[in-house]
Amino acid sequence: MGRIDLTLLSDQLNVYFIAGSRDCTSPLPLVLNEAIAGGITMFQFREKGPGALEGQMKKALALQLFTQCKEADVPFIVNDDVELALQIDADGIHVGQEDEDAASVRKRIGKNKILGVSAHSVEEAYRAIEAGADYLGIGPIYETSSKDDAEEVKGPGWIRELRENGVDLPLVAIGGINTDNGSDVLHAGADGLSVISAISKAASPFEAARELKALFDQ
Ligand SMILES: Cc1ncc(COP(=O)(O)OP(=O)(O)O)c(N)n1
Ligand SMILES: Cc1ncsc1CCOP(=O)(O)O
Numbered sequence: 001m002g003r004i005d006l007t008l009l010s011d012q013l014n015v016y017f018i019a020g021s022r023d024c025t026s027p028l029p030l031v032l033n034e035a036i037a038g039g040i041t042m043f044q045f046r047e048k049g050p051g052a053l054e055g056q057m058k059k060a061l062a063l064q065l066f067t068q069c070k071e072a073d074v075p076f077i078v079n080d081d082v083e084l085a086l087q088i089d090a091d092g093i094h095v096g097q098e099d100e101d102a103a104s105v106r107k108r109i110g111k112n113k114i115l116g117v118s119a120h121s122v123e124e125a126y127r128a129i130e131a132g133a134d135y136l137g138i139g140p141i142y143e144t145s146s147k148d149d150a151e152e153v154k155g156p157g158w159i160r161e162l163r164e165n166g167v168d169l170p171l172v173a174i175g176g177i178n179t180d181n182g183s184d185v186l187h188a189g190a191d192g193l194s195v196i197s198a199i200s201k202a203a204s205p206f207e208a209a210r211e212l213k214a215l216f217d218q
């Protein structure tokens with residue numbers, strides 16, 4: 001049995017903000033400060049795509065954001081880059097089907113870090129669980145403009161389908177999620193809502209995070 005407490009994790013996934021420097025119009029540390037004040041429960045550093053920082057600049061930004069998260073007790077997850085996650089001793093890593101194999105990542109990070117894996121079919125979900133995933137990222141639920149190579153839109157019914165097929169690991173939904181459609185996603189069986197643009201491009205990241213968090217109090 002791993003060290004990760006899955007009951008605690010399902011709450012930590014509630015408002016899962018994901019961003020890299022190019023997702024924001026103001027500096028990411030400022031956006032993250034507001035998002036934290038608004039009540040996000042987890043953060044994923046996803047620095048990729050054209051114009052993304054690399055090497056030491058990427059690491060320096062990761063360390064700055066990680067410090068902010070630590071001060072607020074918000075788990076800090078690194079997207080894709082297992083090496084970086086290990087170097088800075090992040091709280092966890094998220095990988096997809098095109099990234100390093102989840103079982104190999106689990107071996108490298110040990111039992112004490114959170115491992116999130118994207119799944120697009122019941123089969124992928126079961127394979128990820130077998131490989132040692134702590135939670136699954138499920139999507140895209142709705143249309144997204146934040147990921148160029150996103151798979152086809154699946155709708156919230158897909159979350160229900162996974163639950164009906166016995167997938168009981170914490171699930172976080174992703175893709176086009178906002179305060180208007182978030183409750184449909186939760187009613188379908190997701191533990192959490194992961195968002196990029198709903199917070200990173202909001203006029204007030206603080207208000208956006210606060211409104212997403214409020215969906216869990218209803
Ligand atoms: C919580 C969460 N779910 C899914 C993803 C997507 O991961 P992936 O399919 O590897 O795509 P990229 O984000 O790496 O472009 C995610 N990052 N987080
Ligand atoms: C990383 C990722 N994986 C599937 S959709 C997506 C992007 C989600 O961004 P947004 O919340 O802006 O739709």
Ligand SMILES: [Mg+2]
Pocket residue numbers: 079080094095096099
């Ligand atoms: Mg990936």
